[in-house]
Amino acid sequence: MKTNRRRLTTVGMFLISLGLMGTANAFGDSIPIGTIMAFGGDTSNPEVRLQLFKQGWLPCDGSAVSTVDFVELYSVIGSAFGGNQVELRLPDFRGRFLRGVDQGAGRDPDAGSRPAPVEGGNMGDKVGSVQHDEFKSHAHPYDKLTERGNIASGSYWKFGTVETGAVGGKETRPKNSYVNWIIKAKDLH
Known part of the structure; x- marks a missing residue:
């Protein structure tokens, strides 16, 4: 591993960038085109974007880029995230959790019905498809006294089932940072 003022750390299968200037040879001489990594730098900063570009990386922000300028990336991801033969769309992972493609494993019950992120992108059980907010269907019924009274032979109680009201946040999610x-867009070596 070579570093310039910053370091890259390998954690499991993910490379998490803790800076901007580091380069790593985790995959031999190059990182495969199309590799997606978590990055700790500020990709809204033009200087950071320029440094990423000089190292062959682009932010996953849904931008359109030329297929002529990024032939290798187009050959790997095609129009999975939208685009055509002139422009390809980069993945737009802003505000999203990433999930592995189900590929028939049966872990995603909605694998076949996942929509495309944008027109022309992949749908179903393919890289690039998305799943919108969802909370597994459920209810919390409880018994509640709905009526009470007296009759000639004593008193009576009547119970009915009532649903709880909606509570919670704006989305279902794990703790996160x-x-x-x-995305690795070019091999500059």
Whole structure:
């Protein structure tokens, strides 16, 4: 591993960038085109974007880029995230959790019905498809006294089932921390 003022750390299968200037040879001489990594730098900063570009990386922000300028990337991802033969769309992972493609494993019950992120992108059980917010269907019924009274032979109680009201946040999610996602777009070696 070579570093310039910053370091890259390998954690499991993910490379998490803790800076901007580091380069790593985790995959031999190059990182495969189309590799997506978590990046700790600020991709909204033009200087950071320029440094990423000089190292062959682009932010996963849904931008359109020329297929002529990024032939290798187009040959790997095609129009999975939208685009055509002139322009390809980069993945737009802003505000999204990433999930592995199900590929028939049966872990995603909605694998076949996942929509494309944008027109022309991949749908179903393919890289690039998305799943919108969802909370597994459920209810919380409980018994509640709905009527009480007296009759000639004593008193009576009547119970009915009532549903709880909606509570919770704006989405269902695990605890999380923000990162920027970047994609290897060119091999500059």
